[in-house]
Amino acid sequence: MPLENMKAMLAAAKEGSYAVGAFNILDYNSTKAVIEAAEDLTAPVIIQTSAKTVIFWGSSAIMSWIRELVKASKVPIALHLDHCKDLTLIAECIEAGWSSVMIDASSRPFEENMSLSKQVMEMARPKDVTVEAELGAIVGVEDDIHVKEQDAHLADPEQAVQFCEQVKPDCFAPAIGTAHGVYKGEPKIAYDLLEEIASKTPIPLALHGGTGLTDEVFKKCISLGCAKVNISTQLKYAFIDGFVNYHNAHNTEYNPLKVIGSQFDALKAGIVENIHLFGGAGKA
Numbered sequence: 001m002p003l004e005n006m007k008a009m010l011a012a013a014k015e016g017s018y019a020v021g022a023f024n025i026l027d028y029n030s031t032k033a034v035i036e037a038a039e040d041l042t043a044p045v046i047i048q049t050s051a052k053t054v055i056f057w058g059s060s061a062i063m064s065w066i067r068e069l070v071k072a073s074k075v076p077i078a079l080h081l082d083h084c085k086d087l088t089l090i091a092e093c094i095e096a097g098w099s100s101v102m103i104d105a106s107s108r109p110f111e112e113n114m115s116l117s118k119q120v121m122e123m124a125r126p127k128d129v130t131v132e133a134e135l136g137a138i139v140g141v142e143d144d145i146h147v148k149e150q151d152a153h154l155a156d157p158e159q160a161v162q163f164c165e166q167v168k169p170d171c172f173a174p175a176i177g178t179a180h181g182v183y184k185g186e187p188k189i190a191y192d193l194l195e196e197i198a199s200k201t202p203i204p205l206a207l208h209g210g211t212g213l214t215d216e217v218f219k220k221c222i223s224l225g226c227a228k229v230n231i232s233t234q235l236k237y238a239f240i241d242g243f244v245n246y247h248n249a250h251n252t253e254y255n256p257l258k259v260i261g262s263q264f265d266a267l268k269a270g271i272v273e274n275i276h277l278f279g280g281a282g283k284a
């Protein structure tokens with residue numbers, strides 16, 4: 001099946017009160033793990049690339065392995081550019097075949113965030129590419145975007161409504177208290193804010209900073225309107241631990257394919273678990 005954008009899959013998820021997992025890939029092996037997990041569970045899935053990963057490999061190299069892997073798949077798959085501040089890189093990904101992009105102008109003043117996000121909408125629409133936009137500042141480090149705790153702030157509900165009405169993104173990421181990276185202590189999720197925003201806009205919401213949240217937190221956020229859940233940090237750990245653990249257990253054996261296989265298994269197991277948790281299994 002060719003890549004599709006996020007529109008139909010997020011609409012169906014919102015309607016059905018489940019969420020589509022959006023997993024940050026790093027290379028061919030991790031992409032294959034995402035697709036195989038989705039295939040095994042008959043689930044729609046979003047493959048995400050950070051801007052850094054796109055710059056590391058180049059958009060055309062990534063696109064070539066994605067096309068190869070997606071070609072035989074039977075589930076809906078979107079290829080989404082995660083947090084990107086650079087309009088040139090967004091244009092490059094749209095041109096290269098990404099089916100969805102995120103403009104993260106959340107560090108800019110409100111009006112500027114709206115105008116940059118609108119600009120990306122105009123770039124994406126003619127190519128049938130969906131757009132995710134962010135409001136508020138999500139604490140932590142994602143890609144090259146560092147937000148210190150004192151600079152993090154939740155999305156303002158009035159502004160959220162105005163943003164959604166004027167920009168009309170396909171997916172909206174309001175900062176609601178989750179964090180990128182590893183949580184230090186209990187996350188304080190502003191459920192009332194999430195509920196208020198979800199009740200005032202029909203646009204599907206994205207939950208960022210998914211790694212480390214409990215099953216209960218996921219379920220509550222999904223029930224309140226999050227139709228897309230981002231998982232990145234967990235996959236970074238599986239990527240490295242899957243590799244290192246195998247080598248530590250077989251340290252006289254130098255068989256790269258077995259190491260890569262172990263990495264694949266660790267990645268896929270985590271993805272399968274998440275898809276089940278978000279309710280996406282059987283929804284393709």
Ligand SMILES: [Zn+2]
Nearest residue numbers: 142208209230
């Ligand atoms: Zn994020």
